[in-house]
Amino acid sequence: MHSPSSAPNHNPHTGVIPAPRAARADLQELFLQLSPRLSVRVDTKNSSGQWQHKYIERSLPDRAPRGPYAVYLSSFFRAFRWICFDLDTKRGDVGPDLATLLRWLEEAGLTYVVAASGSAGGRHVWVAAETLLDDQLVKAIAVAAAKRLPTLDYGLLKSRTGAVRPIGAPHRNGGRSELMSPSSPGRAAELLTPATCRNPSDAFVRLLLIIDAVPAAEDVRPKLVGRDEFGEVIDDDGPRLAGTPRTVLDRETVALLTRRPPADRVSEVCASLLTKLALRRWSRPMVARLLEDRQYRQGGLLHLWTSPGMGPLRVALDQSDAKEKFEGQWERCVAYAAKLPIPQEALAWTADLADVVALVALLQQAADACPERWTIDSGPADRAALDLFCLLALRSGSTRLSLDARRAALAVGYGRSTMSRAFKRLSLDNWLGQAEDTGPANTYELLPVTASHPAFTLVAQGGTQRNLPPLGEDRPTLLSLLETRIAAGQADLFSYGRATENHSGGLGHHAGRVYQQLVLHTDRALSLAELCQRTGYGARTVAKHLGRMRDLMVATRAVMTVHHECPTCEAVPGERCRTAAGAVFRRRGADQHATRQTLAAERSSTPYYRARPGSLIAAAKVLGCFGVTASRARRYAVEIELYRWWQQEEEWMRAPKAGIRTGVQTHQEQTALVLTTLVRQPRRRYPRTADNRGDHAAARARVERRIATA
Incomplete structure (x- = not known):
């Protein structure tokens, strides 16, 4: 065993690590020498001699243990030496997530080592850091990556006790963690050693920006639970799902809270209970108050302050570990509750949602009815802001929204000043109304299209008003349309400005509006006349934008000259024309009617255009506006x-x-x-x-x- 005096020659607080030997084949020895703590976690066996996947802490050994063991990723002060992305096949297909993760790492300029975890198809991606990383940065990277990689088990990157089996360590079901890339153990040792990995801390911040430059919007969907009222607790402030907390509990929830769960369902009962409380809009301090009662700690919340022991016994956690475990479990259950579907019995919610969907549909129809309104210099920014408000209204189920200019700017690809002025212009045109300000961000409300609205006459004349389906059935369609439109306009390629020494300009947001129409109609090609009608621009302007996009291979031209229907004999595309008697039309020099030939010639002279979404990043790099x-x-x-x-x-x-200290x-x-x-x-x-x-x-x-x- 290592003593403090015989510990490896490094300081876990400063992150100063000696370089490894040039040819080191034993990666397990390397992990033990570079361990940020003087302890490891070792698996235990049950009475029948089988590994039971219950790790206990042991002092750092001189040699690698024979059974499954794991090394800590961070020091006692929660400073990370390695980041290990654990991709588990239990969560889905690992292949696509692994390719996506490696692309992120390469874009951030980080070196990495890929290993087979030992389980069937699982992968461990190890990334070393030159200096110890702060736990908040690692946690932010883990949370952002988990939103986009379904197979990522990111709990070990958020916990103070996060540990991973090193390369070469055995698996409890047989096999070992094997090195995959690079194939040379010596090269892998260099990439796993802080002194030679060449991964500065700035590169990890860059990785976070690559993964999640724009924070994902919260998808909060309220849900009604049982009506059988039983008990009540005192309300308190704290983080929770949007809405008023319901402190009255049903009998099923009280039963889960007060009864001791079976030994094999302790974590399952706790997760079910926390989800039910999250759906009732409870906050974390409210649940923390339940932990003060011994009856509840021995009941459904047993998992929050204990860990598995030998057999059915449970080991109590210290106060700091129990608090960290509770915060992580509560955050996970709230996120899960926010993604649950809306139940049919939530009549009050669906009724309100139907009104929101009807208003958003009417606003979108009104905006489409007057495309010339969005062709002025500030038009694209105004329409992007309106689309963003409509999208957030559909997601939250409310027409009253608090949104600051910076969040809006990042969501739609504009600057904060541009978005602030767009909010004011939409308010002046009666698209938005200034609501009561109750927070740090300005609060706005979507206004209905009334007789005083500038687009009311166009909506009425254009016949765009219609009877909406009941209970907001148009919501998925509108969500998909708005998300697609905003994502297309947000691309770096359509940033505004001309290229100078200090600024790289893109095609501009007016070109982005033309591209949005191409993306929204991927099922068919659009003609120049149809693009002019949908965008409100003149033919010369649309042709100019399409020409620049074609040069960058963002849009392509499609000429429809292959098959055409016949206006005379009503032959469908692919069939030959027929005479009045029904015979195949055959005449010297022609095998179809003149009207069909005229139609083919007309269509062949009309250009049609399609979008090529996969080339946006490459085009932005060509113009120098990527990033x-x-x-x-x-x-x-x-x-x-x-x-x-x-x-x-x-x-x-x-x-x-x-009576308080005022110093550091x-x-x-x-x-x-x-x-x-x-x-x-x-x-x-x-x-x-x-x-x-x-x-x-x-x-x-x-x-x-x-x-x-x-």
Whole structure:
């Protein structure tokens, strides 16, 4: 066993690691030498001598254990030495997720090692870091990747006790974790060693921006549960699904809460109980209050403060581990509850949703009825903002929305100032109404199309009003249409501006509106006349945009000259023309009617266009505008974090100081500012000038040092 004096020659706090030997074939020995802790987790056997997949902590050995074991990814202070992406076949097909993950790593400039985990088809992707990574950054990468990789088991990257079986370690069901790429163990050892991996911390921030430059919108769908009321608890503030908490519990939930679960269903009962409470709009502090009662800790919440022991026994966790486990389980159950389908018995919800769907459909019809409104200089930005409000209304089930300009800008591919002015223009034109401001972001409300609306006459004359299907059946169609349109206009290729020394300009958002119509009609090609009618632009403008997109191979021209119907004999495409008597039409020099020949000649002279969505990134790289959205996201992240930091500083300055410490209250390893999505952060002193004023330039520089250079 290693003693503190005989431990490997490295400091887990500073991340200083000696370079490995040039030819090291024993990767298990390498993992033990580079372990960020002086302990490992070792599997245990049951009474019949079989591995039971219950790991316990043991001191760091000199040699690799014979049975299954795992090394920690982070130090005791939650600083990560490695990031291991665990792709599990139990969650789906690993192949596509592995290819996507490796592409992300290569785009971020990170080196990696791929290993077969030992289970059938499972993969471990190891990424070492030159310096220890902050746990909040690793957690953000894990959460963002899990939203796009269904087979990723990201729990080990969010936990302080996250550990993975190293390459070469045996599996409980037989086999071992085997090296796949690179094939040379010596090269793999270099990539797994911090001193030679060449993976700076900035590259991991760049990886986060690549995976999730635009945060995914929350898909919150309320659900009604049982009506059999039984008990009630005190309400409290805290994170929960949108809506008013329902503190009255049904008998089934109370039974799960008070009865001790079977030994083989402890985690299952806890997950079911937390999901039920999340659906009732409970907050985390409300559930935490239940943990204070011994009756509930011994009941359905037993899994939150204990871990499996030998046989049916449970081992109590310390306070910090129990709190971390509870927060992770609650977050997972809330996310699962938000994705549950709407039940048929939720009549109040579906009725409100039907009204929202009807209003969004009417607004979209009104916007399509006046395409000339969106052809002015500010038109594309106005239409993008309107589409975004309609999309969020369909997702949330409410026409009253709080949305800040930065989030809207990142969602549709514009700048924050452009979006702010677009909100004002839509308000002046009665598309949006200013609602009561109840939060940090402005609150707007979608307005119905009335007689005073500028598009009311066009809607009435165009006949676009119709009877909607009951209970919001148009919602999936509208969601798909709006998501497709916004995603097409968000591409870097359609960023605005001309290319200069300091700015790379794209085709512009007016070209993006033309491309949106091509994407929305992928089932058929569109003619130039139809594109002019749908976009409101003149033929010369549309032809100019199509020509530039064709040069970049974003759009292609399709000439329809193969098969045509016959207006005279009504022959379908592919059939020969026939005479009045029914015989096949045969005449010297021709085998079809003149009207059919005229139709073919007319169509052959009319160009039709189709979209090529797979070439957007390549075209943006050709123009030099690739990464505009990611760069914008980086700037906005700095501004948001800087503003939040200054708000915390102002709150601290206004708070009473009597009886409390006013100096630095953080560990010396925690003084660096960390970008995070947490609601609250431990207070860090804001930079000050010589006259004790806030030094915003120094604060911005400190925040920017934590983000990769765009």
